Amino acid sequence: MAHEHKLAIFRGTVKFKSNVSKIWGVFIFLSIVTIIEVALGIIRPEFLVDTHFLALKLLNWIFIILTLVKAYYITWDFMHMRDETTGLRRAVIWTGLFLISYLVVLILIEGDYIYEVYKNGFIKFNF
Amino acid sequence: MEATVVKTGTEGTTWGGGNQPLKASYGKMMMWFFILSDALTFSGFLAAYGFSRFKFVDAWPIADEVFTHFPFLHGVDAPMYYVAFMTFILIFSSVTMVLAVDAGHKMQQNKVIFYLFLTIIGGAVFVGSQAWEWATFIKGDYGAIETKGGQIIQFLDKEGERVAIRDFAVAASRDRVEQTGDNGIWYNTEGEYLPSVSYEQVKEGFLANDNLLVRLQYKDEHGHHIILSREESIAKVVNDGQLIVEGANLRHNEYGHPLFANFFFFITGFHGFHVLTGVLINIIVFFNVIIGTYERRGSYEMVEKVGLYWHFVDLVWVFVFTFFYLV
Numbered sequence A: 001m002a003h004e005h006k007l008a009i010f011r012g013t014v015k016f017k018s019n020v021s022k023i024w025g026v027f028i029f030l031s032i033v034t035i036i037e038v039a040l041g042i043i044r045p046e047f048l049v050d051t052h053f054l055a056l057k058l059l060n061w062i063f064i065i066l067t068l069v070k071a072y073y074i075t076w077d078f079m080h081m082r083d084e085t086t087g088l089r090r091a092v093i094w095t096g097l098f099l100i101s102y103l104v105v106l107i108l109i110e111g112d113y114i115y116e117v118y119k120n121g122f123i124k125f126n127f
Numbered sequence B: 001m002e003a004t005v006v007k008t009g010t011e012g013t014t015w016g017g018g019n020q021p022l023k024a025s026y027g028k029m030m031m032w033f034f035i036l037s038d039a040l041t042f043s044g045f046l047a048a049y050g051f052s053r054f055k056f057v058d059a060w061p062i063a064d065e066v067f068t069h070f071p072f073l074h075g076v077d078a079p080m081y082y083v084a085f086m087t088f089i090l091i092f093s094s095v096t097m098v099l100a101v102d103a104g105h106k107m108q109q110n111k112v113i114f115y116l117f118l119t120i121i122g123g124a125v126f127v128g129s130q131a132w133e134w135a136t137f138i139k140g141d142y143g144a145i146e147t148k149g150g151q152i153i154q155f156l157d158k159e160g161e162r163v164a165i166r167d168f169a170v171a172a173s174r175d176r177v178e179q180t181g182d183n184g185i186w187y188n189t190e191g192e193y194l195p196s197v198s199y200e201q202v203k204e205g206f207l208a209n210d211n212l213l214v215r216l217q218y219k220d221e222h223g224h225h226i227i228l229s230r231e232e233s234i235a236k237v238v239n240d241g242q243l244i245v246e247g248a249n250l251r252h253n254e255y256g257h258p259l260f261a262n263f264f265f266f267i268t269g270f271h272g273f274h275v276l277t278g279v280l281i282n283i284i285v286f287f288n289v290i291i292g293t294y295e296r297r298g299s300y301e302m303v304e305k306v307g308l309y310w311h312f313v314d315l316v317w318v319f320v321f322t323f324f325y326l327v
Helices: A019-043 A046-050 A058-078 A086-120 B026-055 B081-105 B109-139 B199-208 B230-240 B258-290 B293-297 B301-326
Strands: B144-147 B152-157 B212-219 B225-227 B241-245
Touching (some): A019 A058, A019 B081, B026 B301, B109 B258, B109 B301, B199 B230, B293 B301
Antiparallel strands (some): B144 B241, B152 B212
């Protein structure tokens, strides 16, 4: 690998002196996020569990967003996506992101629909 | 011999060939696209899990109540601590992997060996932890009754603490006789699934103990499982009870819906298989580094490629962790 590593994370607000120190910095960040997730998972604050947003508990939204944040830093800094060309990055990330969100949205809507039919429907054999 | 090479007149310009617009080697690019397709496979599985969960959203087990064990701590309620530990192991082995890749860029053979070794150890610890997690899940905890409709009912005392069925089931009044082909119908052999106590024993023990209540699979609007009153509990056990379930397998699951166990085995199993192959590939590359293959080749790109795969395994675990244990 001839080309240089980009050493700034958080949109350039945190800069590291070497690639090794960047790796440790990202590791500490990922650890903090994981600790927050586990703490929230054990405490499960009533307010976050009882508030719903777009058919999901607020707590679950927090988990999903934190997971995506972790996925971003694993891909960008551990897998060096930050250092790849724009073309390669988009070929991989956009394809995956589009197909996965398409599938997940359709399938979850369908699952919710079947739940409603089981619960409220009078006709269950041909839905 | 004259080769029929046609000069196009575009040599040295954009369309003349030899360009590498993505500035990545063939192997690395293909590793990326393999990872993309594997990511789609995993998201297919996780989406199927989400589908089944949405379908039975008011009767799905609560992960905090399923995974409550930690090795060497018996009887201690430790929800999720062990999975959190596994997550850290995997993230840390990702760090050592990326340090090995970094050392490879600088052509530092000994550092690559050291960090790859740590990565392999981390992977092995993770696979071992997963095996323990499976064993605990399969063995089960409190046991439950499965109703004729396939629902799981669990037992609590009046304080709301779970009670194991083996603790209140009455002792068998007579010895159990194994059914053999010569004393019954020849095609009706003994079932493979044999719980330690029978439904009759549990029912008798339940009726004798006024302190016991039944908890349903269904949840109220706050996400807690519904607990029946003593009268409703008796009616439920006597009228609907059919089978004793201890632990989890592909047909029965004492923690709740059987689909939960099916997806748990399938998705964590598929991920564990990825970790296992990742460890094997890491070991192969580790020995290649030791014998100096990449030193002679002048490039440690192979470490980088297997590193990509290893990070991907970590990436998938981040999602599995969220959707199985947290959400």
